[in-house]
Amino acid sequence: MxxxxxxxxxxxxxxxxxxxxxxxxxxxxxxxxxxxxxxxxxxxxxxxxxxxxxxxxxxxxxxxxxxxxxxxxxxxxxxxxxxxxxxxxxxxxxxxxxxxxxxxxGVEANKMKSLEGKIVQDADKLDAIGAIGIARTFAFGGKFGAILFDPNIGPMDHKDLASYQKNRSHTINHFHEKLLKLKDLMHTKTAQKMALKRHQFMEDYLIEFHHEWNAEIN
Ligand code: ADP
Ligand code: NI
Known part of the structure; x- marks a missing residue:
């Protein structure tokens, strides 16, 4: 075929x-x-x-x-x-x-050896960051009952979905727990370059989010 x-x-x-x-x-x-x-x-x-x-x-x-x-x-x-x-x-x-x-x-246990596999992992991680990544993250949070943000809930590391569902969390947490770390985990040079812009977009987004959250005027 x-x-x-x-x-x-x-x-x-x-x-x-x-x-x-x-x-x-x-x-x-x-x-x-x-x-x-x-x-x-x-x-x-x-x-x-x-x-x-x-x-x-x-x-x-x-x-x-x-x-x-x-x-x-x-x-x-x-x-x-x-x-x-x-x-x-x-x-x-x-x-x-x-x-x-x-x-x-997790990352430490990553056993992907082939270049093709590393590329698929890079592309998968790229889809978790930037504008699309932000959208997916809030969609995921909503589906599993998390609220957008709660300043009284400290940082959490969820090992798996069960721990995520058990411990009340908020979706901004996931940026710190995972998304902001992804740009340094790309295997290929091409993906590293693509990740930079998407990463910066998330950083800017978080600044704006907290700006609005704090009712800042300008
Ligand atoms: P993969 O695409 O490698 O399967 P994940 O299953 O970890 O990656 O994530 C799929 C999507 O769900 C990603 O966009 C990710 O940001 C989002 N996601 C995963 N865990 C959480 C979480 N705890 N809170 C919010 N979003 C999450
Ligand atoms: Ni995937």
């Missing part, structure tokens, strides 16, 4: 699977990650086909949605791609990406 046809088939499956998500992992998140990853892959001279497949499948076994993410990453990827007669070598390269994207061990 031609690479283009494989991509189109995978797009249809992923679109159907993610169309109803409102936690920030909807089809358009996947599509943005895919388009950003393709651009980075071209500049970084990576394998664009493997990168695109990895981006399309990167959230199919997220630890937030499936019980056994490692197993789901390997089996779901193999199932989808072997049904489309994708060569074994390509399947393994994509499995490596999906497996390491679903991992919940």
């Amino acid at each position: 031609e690479e283009n046809t494989v991509i189109n088939q995978v797009v249809e499956q992923i679109k159907a699977q993610f169309k109803d998500d409102s936690s920030g992992h909807d089809w358009f998140h996947i599509d943005r990650v895919r388009r950003t990853a393709k651009k980075i892959a071209t500049i970084e001279q990576a394998d664009v086909y493997v990168t695109e497949l990895g981006a399309l499948l990167h959230d199919i076994a997220d630890h937030k949605f499936v019980e056994n993410p490692d197993e789901a990453a390997l089996t779901s990827t193999a199932q989808i791609l072997s049904a489309l007669n994708v060569p074994q070598k390509t399947i393994e390269a994509v499995q490596h990406i999906v497996l390491n994207c679903s991992f919940k061990g």
Whole structure:
């Protein structure tokens, strides 16, 4: 099967699977990650086909949605791609990406080895910052019952969704807990450059947020 046809088939499956998500992992998140990853892959001279497949499948076994993410990453990827007669070598390269994207061990435990996988992770992180990142963060907060901000609640580090749901939090917390740290975690030079502008936009946004919160006049 031609690479283009494989991509189109995978797009249809992923679109159907993610169309109803409102936690920030909807089809358009996947599509943005895919388009950003393709651009980075071209500049970084990576394998664009493997990168695109990895981006399309990167959230199919997220630890937030499936019980056994490692197993789901390997089996779901193999199932989808072997049904489309994708060569074994390509399947393994994509499995490596999906497996390491679903991992919940945090940054220290990051075992992503391939350039294509690092690019997908970079594109995923880029989608969590900047204007889109801000929107996703408040959408996520709203879905899980957090308020916008409460100056009386101190900083919190949530290890997982359960701790997030148990401990009353506010969404501005997530900027400090995670989003403002992402620009320093990009693997590729291209993503580092893209992250700078998005990071600055969040810094400016937070200044403005607190400015308005404090009823400052100018
Ligand atoms: P990934 O895209 O790698 O799966 P996450 O699941 O951590 O990343 O985050 C998905 C989106 O949800 C991101 O935009 C992120 O900012 C947002 N999000 C995750 N955790 C929180 C939280 N505790 N509060 C607000 N937004 C969150
Ligand atoms: Ni993602």
